[in-house]
Amino acid sequence: MGATRGTARAVGAAAAVAVLAGCSTPPAPAPAPGPTAAVRPAKPRQAPPGGPSADGPPPAAPSASAGETCPAGGVRVRQRGGDSAMGVRILAVELVNCSAGPYELEGHPQIRLLDKKRTPIEAEVRHGSGGIAGGVPNMDGPAERLVLQPGRTASFGMLWRNLVTDPSVPAAEGWAVEVTPKPGAPTVTAELTDSVDLGNTGRLGVSAWAEDTG
Template sequence: MTGDAAMGLRVASFQLVNCGTQPYVLEGYPRLSLRDDHDAPVEVSVEHGSAGITTGTPNLDAAPQRVALAPGQAAFFGIVWRNLVTDGTVVATTAWNVEVEPRPGAPRLSLRLSEPVDLGNTGKLGLGPWQPLVR
């Protein structure tokens, strides 16, 4: 996936590799939250798929499926957002950390980003389902 910087469209994808010795099963969507550069929670509405943000993102709009990862196999999910300021009186939101719970009850993974999730003041993020990574 790619984004159009002139339109403020941004996309990113994240991988999870099974580094264990047993199969690891993922279903549906991960739980995702954002944190700012001081590790404070960022208020964001996370929606499944890309509706209301953009169109034509098959990886984000795919039907959720069960993904069984053998040791060494990987899965991925994508996110999409717009850096859009719709109200000049509302401060733009920027997140430098993503927290991911791969499946219910699993430990949360904290990822420091090299580029921020710069939401503007839309407060909206689209989330795709887990998909197997084909190498």
């Protein structure tokens, strides 16, 4: 009888251990260490001056027409071409009516040459060939009244000799020309790809405005 009770207790204890073993779960892992300070939202990075934002797409490139904005005076000027022979130079400057209405011209433009540093060059500007060279076509034509419609062009020519007559006088070389198309009009500037190399003659002939018919 005593042995039977002892056996029963042993069986009951074993069953209890088995039940506890089946119902128990493994211990949870230790939590990760928390932050030692409050987390602040990250600020967007500042782009360097003139550069795109680091947090967004770069700005769109300017269109090709951005540099063709019509100046306040309603016209643009630019070099159109040049020629040289026997020390005589000719360079044409074109004016474009970029305004929405007609633009009137008459006579000769007022011009001033600028060197590479954009310093004005002292030069005597003469109407026509001005005795600089003879027999040059279109330089001594009559001054006429022109009315340019929007988009139309007119031009004038510059004539000079590339001579150095006095070695003690520095040679002048113009790389831009300021043009006042008519009295009272705003001045516009044309950059030159071919220089006006006056030497030290100090003389420049300018033709009257002529409308381009092409």
